[in-house]
Amino acid sequence: MNITDTxxxxxxxxxxxxxxxxxxxxxxxxxKNFLGNRLAVIASLIVIFxxxxxxxxxxxxxxxxxxxxxxxxxxPPAWMDGGEWSHPLGADHLGRDILSxxxxxxxxxxxxxxxxxxxxxxxGILTGLMAGxxxxxxxxVISTIxxxxxxxxxxxxxxxxxxVMGPGFQNxxxxxxxxxWVIPCRVVRGETLAVKEIxxxxxxxxxxxxxFHIMLKEILPNILSPVIVVATTRMATVIxxxxxxxxxxxxxxxxxxxxxxxxxxxxxxxxEAWWVSTFSGIAILILVLSMNIASLSLRDAFDPRFSES
Amino acid sequence: xxxxxxxxxxxxxALREDMGLDLPIHERYFKFLSxxxxxNFGRSFFHRRPVMEVILERLPATIELTLxxxxxxxxxxxxxxxxxxxxxxxxYDKTSVVTAMTGVSMxxxxxxxxxIIIFAINLQWLPVSGRSVFALRxxxxxxxxxxxxxxxxxxxxxxxxxxxxxxxxxTLGMAMGATLMQVTRASMMEVLKxxxxxxxxxxGLKRTRVTFFHxxxxxxxxxxxxxxxxxxxxxxxxxxxxxxxxxxxVGSLVVRAIFSRDYxxxxxxxxxxxxxxxxxxxxxxxxxxxxNPKVRI
Amino acid sequence: xxxxxxxxxxxxxxxxNLSTYFDTHSGLVKAVDGVGIKLYPGExxxxxxxxxxxxxxTFLSVMGLIKKPGRIASGSIKFDGxxxxxxxxxxxxxIRGKEIAMTLQDALTALNPSIKIIDQISEVLREHDKExxxxxxxxxxNRAVEMMKLVGIPDAKNRLKDYPHQFSGGxxxxxxxxxxxxxxxxxxxxxxxxxxLDVTIQAQVLNLIADIRKELNMSVIIITHNLGVVSEYTxxxxxxxxxxxxxxxxxxxxxxxxxxxxxxxxxxxxxxxSELDTAIYPIPGQVPDLVNLxxxxxxxxxCSKRSEECKKGxxxxxxxxxxxxxxxxxxxxxxxTSQ
Numbered sequence: 023m024n025i026t027d028t029x030x031x032x033x034x035x036x037x038x039x040x041x042x043x044x045x046x047x048x049x050x051x052x053x054k055n056f057l058g059n060r061l062a063v064i065a066s067l068i069v070i071f072x073x074x075x076x077x078x079x080x081x082x083x084x085x086x087x088x089x090x091x092x093x094x095x096x097x098p099p100a101w102m103d104g105g106e107w108s109h110p111l112g113a114d115h116l117g118r119d120i121l122s123x124x125x126x127x128x129x130x131x132x133x134x135x136x137x138x139x140x141x142x143x144x145x146g147i148l149t150g151l152m153a154g155x156x157x158x159x160x161x162x163v164i165s166t167i168x169x170x171x172x173x174x175x176x177x178x179x180x181x182x183x184x185x186v187m188g189p190g191f192q193n194x195x196x197x198x199x200x201x202x203w204v205i206p207c208r209v210v211r212g213e214t215l216a217v218k219e220i221x222x223x224x225x226x227x228x229x230x231x232x233x234f235h236i237m238l239k240e241i242l243p244n245i246l247s248p249v250i251v252v253a254t255t256r257m258a259t260v261i262x263x264x265x266x267x268x269x270x271x272x273x274x275x276x277x278x279x280x281x282x283x284x285x286x287x288x289x290x291x292x293x294e295a296w297w298v299s300t301f302s303g304i305a306i307l308i309l310v311l312s313m314n315i316a317s318l319s320l321r322d323a324f325d326p327r328f329s330e331s
Numbered sequence: 332x333x334x335x336x337x338x339x340x341x342x343x344x345a346l347r348e349d350m351g352l353d354l355p356i357h358e359r360y361f362k363f364l365s366x367x368x369x370x371n372f373g374r375s376f377f378h379r380r381p382v383m384e385v386i387l388e389r390l391p392a393t394i395e396l397t398l399x400x401x402x403x404x405x406x407x408x409x410x411x412x413x414x415x416x417x418x419x420x421x422x423y424d425k426t427s428v429v430t431a432m433t434g435v436s437m438x439x440x441x442x443x444x445x446x447i448i449i450f451a452i453n454l455q456w457l458p459v460s461g462r463s464v465f466a467l468r469x470x471x472x473x474x475x476x477x478x479x480x481x482x483x484x485x486x487x488x489x490x491x492x493x494x495x496x497x498x499x500x501x502t503l504g505m506a507m508g509a510t511l512m513q514v515t516r517a518s519m520m521e522v523l524k525x526x527x528x529x530x531x532x533x534x535g536l537k538r539t540r541v542t543f544f545h546x547x548x549x550x551x552x553x554x555x556x557x558x559x560x561x562x563x564x565x566x567x568x569x570x571x572x573x574x575x576x577x578x579x580x581v582g583s584l585v586v587r588a589i590f591s592r593d594y595x596x597x598x599x600x601x602x603x604x605x606x607x608x609x610x611x612x613x614x615x616x617x618x619x620x621x622x623n624p625k626v627r628i
Numbered sequence: 629x630x631x632x633x634x635x636x637x638x639x640x641x642x643x644x645n646l647s648t649y650f651d652t653h654s655g656l657v658k659a660v661d662g663v664g665i666k667l668y669p670g671e672x673x674x675x676x677x678x679x680x681x682x683x684x685x686t687f688l689s690v691m692g693l694i695k696k697p698g699r700i701a702s703g704s705i706k707f708d709g710x711x712x713x714x715x716x717x718x719x720x721x722x723i724r725g726k727e728i729a730m731t732l733q734d735a736l737t738a739l740n741p742s743i744k745i746i747d748q749i750s751e752v753l754r755e756h757d758k759e760x761x762x763x764x765x766x767x768x769x770n771r772a773v774e775m776m777k778l779v780g781i782p783d784a785k786n787r788l789k790d791y792p793h794q795f796s797g798g799x800x801x802x803x804x805x806x807x808x809x810x811x812x813x814x815x816x817x818x819x820x821x822x823x824x825l826d827v828t829i830q831a832q833v834l835n836l837i838a839d840i841r842k843e844l845n846m847s848v849i850i851i852t853h854n855l856g857v858v859s860e861y862t863x864x865x866x867x868x869x870x871x872x873x874x875x876x877x878x879x880x881x882x883x884x885x886x887x888x889x890x891x892x893x894x895x896x897x898x899x900x901x902s903e904l905d906t907a908i909y910p911i912p913g914q915v916p917d918l919v920n921l922x923x924x925x926x927x928x929x930x931c932s933k934r935s936e937e938c939k940k941g942x943x944x945x946x947x948x949x950x951x952x953x954x955x956x957x958x959x960x961x962x963x964x965t966s967q
Contacts, residue, residue, distance in 0.1 A: 175566050178585075178604050182597065185589045262438050266571055269440045270586065285441050289575070292459075296448045303441030311436035420696075526737035533691055533732075534752045534807065535725030538717075544751075548742045624742050624791045 062319035068312035075125055076132040083122035084108065088277045091117035096295040112297045114287055120297065123279035124305050130191070130273075130280040131309065134264045137195050139257045142202035143249065149203070150210025151242065155218060165211070168204045176201055177266060184272040194273050198260055209252050213245035254317035258310045265306050281306050382599045386581055391474025392462060393573070393580030397565055399477075399500040404508035405558060412515025413550070417542060419520060427512065434509030439568050443502035443575045450498060460577035462495050463488070499576040503568060507561045514557045519550040552622045556615040563611030566604050638709070640847050641667040641690070641815060646703035648682075648689045655919035659685040659698070661871040664945075669814070672841065672848040674862035674879060676855065676894070680915045682871040683851050687817045691730055692720040708814065726756040729808035733820035735800035739792035746772055746788035749807050756811045775806040779836060798829035802836065809840060816841075817849045822857055834861055855898060859883045864951070867891045870916055870926040873945060877952030887954045889931045925957065933958050 075082050094117035098105040105112060111120040153164040171179075183197040267273045268282025276283065281302040288299030408431075415427045451459040458464075463476060469483040476492035522528065523546055531545045566582075573582035581600065588596040648660040660682040667673050677683045689700055692712065705712040707728065712720070724730075732738040739748060749772040754761050760771055769788070776784035779802040781795075792800055801821065808816060818837060822830040838861055841848050850862060858865055858879060865882040867875040867890065875888040886892045893911040913930035925931070925938040938957050945955040948963060 173605055173609055174601075175564055175604055175608055177568070177570060178566070178601055181570070181586075181589055182601060185592075185597070258436065262436075265438050266440060269438075269571065270574075271590075282438075282440075285438075285444060289444060292444065292448055293452055296452070299441070299444050300448070303438060303445065306438050306441065307433070307436055310438075311433055314432055314436055526732055526734065527740040529693065530730075530732055530738040530804070531740065532693055533724055533730040534755070535721045535723065536751060536755055537721070540751070545740050545743065549740070622742075625793050 061315060065312040065315035065319070068308065069316055072128055072309050072312075073132055076129040079126045079129055083119075083125040084110075085119040085122040087118060087122040087126040087279050089118060093117065094119075096291060096298070098295070099297050099301075111301045112295070114284070114298045115291055115295070118279075120284075120301055123284060124281065124302055127279045127281040127284060127302060127305070128309075130268075130278070131261050131264060131306070134191075134195055134198070135257045135261045138198045138202055138260045138264075139253050141195070142199045142256075143206045143253045145199070145203040146206025146208075147210050147242070147249065150207040151214055153207070154211040154214025161211075164207065168207055171201055171204045174201070176263065180263060180267060181270065181272060184267060189272045189275055191274050191278075194264055194267055197267075198263060202256065202260065205256060206249055206252060209248055210245060213248060217244050251317060251321040254313065254320055258313040258317070261310055261313070262306065382595050385584065385596065386599060386603070389579055389581050389584050392578060393569060393582055395475045395477065396496070396499055396503060396573070396578060396580060397562070397569065399496055400504035400507065400565065401558070401562055403500050404504040404511055407504075408508040408512035409515050409551075409554065412512040412554075413519050413542070413547060415512070415516045416519030416523060416550075419523075428516070431509040431512045434505050435513075437505070439502060439506060440571045440575055442505060443498070443572055446498045446502060447575070457494050457497055460575075462492070462579055464491050499572055499578055502576075503565065503572050506568065507558075507565060510561060511554065511558055515550065515554045518553045519546060522546045522550040525549075552619060555622065556619045559611050559615035559618055563608040566607060637669055639666045639706075640669045640671075640708060641665065642704075642706040643686070643690065644704045644706070646686065646689060646705060647701040648685050648694055648698060649701045651697040651699070652919075657918045658871050658921060659918060660689065661921075663703070663868075663871075663873055665866060665873070665876075667815070667847055667849065669847055670841075670845045671864065672838075672850065672862045674858035674865040675849060675851045675868060676853060676858055676865060677868035678853055678915065680870070680918065681868040683868050684819055686868070687730065687819065687849065687851060690817070691724055691728060692717075693724075722756070725752050725808075725813075726811045727813050728815045728817065729811070729813040730817040731801075731804045731808045731819065731821060734824045735797065735804045736792065736824070738804055739800060741792055744789050744791060745776075745795075745803060748792075749775060749803075749810060752807055752810045771810070775810050776803070778809075778840070779803070779806045780832075781806070797825055798832065801825060801829070801833050805833070805836065805840075809844075809846075812844055813846065815847045815849070817851070819851045820853075821850065822852065822854060830857070837861075855883065855894060867894070870921070871918060872926060872955060873953075874927065874955045875953070877948070881952055887948060887952070887959050888927075888956050889933050889958075890927050893930075893932075925955075 091113075094109065094113040096115055097109055097113040097117070099112040099120075100107045100110045102112075109119050109121070111124070113119055114123070149164050153161040179201050180197045183200060184193060187193045187197060264273060265280070265282035265285070268280040269286045271283065271286065273282055274280045284302035285299045288295065288297075288302075291298050411427055415424045418424050447459055450457045469476075469480050469485055469488050472479050472482055477489070477496070480486075480489035480492050528541060528546055531541045536545075569580065569582035570586050571582075572578070573580045574586050577583070581603075585597065585600040587593075588600065643663060643665040646660055646663045647658065650657040650659055663682070663686050665673070665686075675683045675686070685694070685698070688694055690705055690707070690712065692715065694700060700713060703713075707723070712723070715723070739745075746769065750768045753768050753771055757771075760767050772788060773784045776787070781787065781799060781802060787795075792803070795803065801824070805818075805821075816837070821833055821837065825833060834857060837848060837850075840846065850857060852858060862879045865875075865877065865879045866873050867882065867886075867888065869890050875882060875886065875891045877887075882891060883895065886895055890911070897910050911930055916926055916929065923942045924940065925934070925943045928934050928938050931938070935958065943955050943957055945953050946960045946963075947953050948959070954960065
């Protein structure tokens, strides 16, 4: 992609706006050559591990995450004075074990992340295909909605929605989906427009295939790879968004643990108990970073065009 | 909203009328539009003052913070990105890229808290929150403390303002800086591959000239446009960071407004944010046009 | 256009056994392998070959512009008596643009789109010509206008502040030449000067180069795959294939009586208007992979005159006559038997 060469106005605007979406391509990093296969593998393993932890939380958590014990209130992590190895990362202000809460918090992040991306991508594919292939009224309506939604800064939109819908697990997924779907939609629409002109689609049309069939069988398989790459990259962003919303108290409600609200809990106790906020944030960092690395490797695997070393 | 006060039907009706809630919905909508275009967003429920007044009061603080974050992000990340591209593939490059990726992967609110824990609480080099210390207040001329304190000639107030600005600026600028660094790097790498760079070197020009005059000029085009767009997006991050640092800006105001169901204020804020977002995108387009001779002429 | 070759002078450029390799992920690419060339002052050399023959890389090596993962593995490059491979980057910079200049194939991509033409010309002057620089902006500007006029840009004075995309293709190529010649170099390396141009413009540009060459007594190297250009404008010709020189000699000899099967194939494959009824003879096969080159003749797989002997080891280039050399067993054997 020659950044300095885009000429037509639409191309350019698309390119600029797609930075959010195609930041992946602007990174220009070929993971394999650049940071080594190992890093990509480690990153993917971490993500898989997170999924496993979220499924088998009770196995990984040493304690009940919601069990309060005021004797353990603000107990430091094990390696500090006053800490114990039964509570390796210490306890929060209600005496709940931090490690266990982090383990169960993985559930929230993973489930929200996957659900939002799954639903948004499904909706996005559908709307994108319709807008790109059927054009006309469909394109007009869908594109307008997409443009309007894009005009809202993400967080404000989500917060506003949550304020109206009320907090909670399901609502957070819905709120995020409402904005997230426009991104796969735009990618799909763009790819559909490009692919539409290629011969095999015309061939299928000549053979009299139904519109639906064409959209599904001819176009979709060929645009899947960029869609998947975008989806995996966005998942990382969605997880950060969920944690931001939870931090503000708009996400999952106490006593349920989410990494975001754990950081919020710890804010009051920054002075005397830094560990309450710190570790959950580190968990977010590790998961999101791994997802970013893994998705970049995925992109390179699909599309060596964007590689650099 | 009236809380637990003893409410009579008359009181309720009076309040409704006052807030205009008794009119049919389409009338309310038009009234809103006509008022909004005049800058009248109604009165804030919470503050009991006109919304615009409340927002404008706190706007300078947000602008100051955002500007500082932008400047910091650009000043640090653009040179780093250029250096990374020039030293492509070396350890320096790999480290920078990984750092940038980490920067993007960190939740802003957590990063801010960590900074507070380390620098304000443990090392006690910087204040925990707020914008300035009461005792060092100066008369407000521009609303930007950095300027006002210098205008008032008070170095102690200036230093105080700076110290309060450091942590929020770093937190806000981090995400933007990390992305900007990668964009600069990628753009620079693209540019360095071009024939005109080879030709410039074939002319025997100095390395610095080739890198800065020939390469950077072209590489900056996408960088600057992305920076403009990112600034529009900074507004979202502003809210959380202002809340964490107790920064008296529009962001923290909006967060509180949402929680206290102060609808007029939220409406106004959302409208303003969207407006700024759209303006920044437009600015990005403009910049691209102005900077790219091929398009300009 | 052609000059008497003055062999009493030492060669201006002497390349000896130059090898430039690239360390890529797929292996070691021997882009240039044992190339030797002698060029005298005022001479015009044509370098012919298809893509991948190493012709551009050879002269990028001469310019010192080979970058990682490429490196000059061995050999010597002597210019005007100096050994270029010993030079520090700083010293090399002083020679580039001043004593040896290079133009690239596509002037559109070779000129920086964001910089005005006046700046692209004057920066060479400011860098290399201290006299003019000392005379100030106006003098530099005048020189730039002079150069533009020399290469035939109309209305030069007013067009100084224009950008490259505001000129036509032929003009851009001329501007590139103007930039290259601004400091009156001793050697001009023109890489595919005509490939990106229309046929009518091609002749103009080449004549321009020829005229300037005469005026400045400059040596010129024209890298091209166009044999017509070579036959019209060059004194000597070098034919390259897969990183090696397979034939060199006086242009008229190489064009009229090519010795190496590849050169023969090249000349035969040019469709001629005078022979409309004859078949076209493309050279079958493809250039070999430069990564895993076995020790044998590199043209073997496409050669119609090959024999088993050709597989038995690297073929050396051998002198055929005073001016000619060929890298071909068959030819050198025939010569031996006839002697």
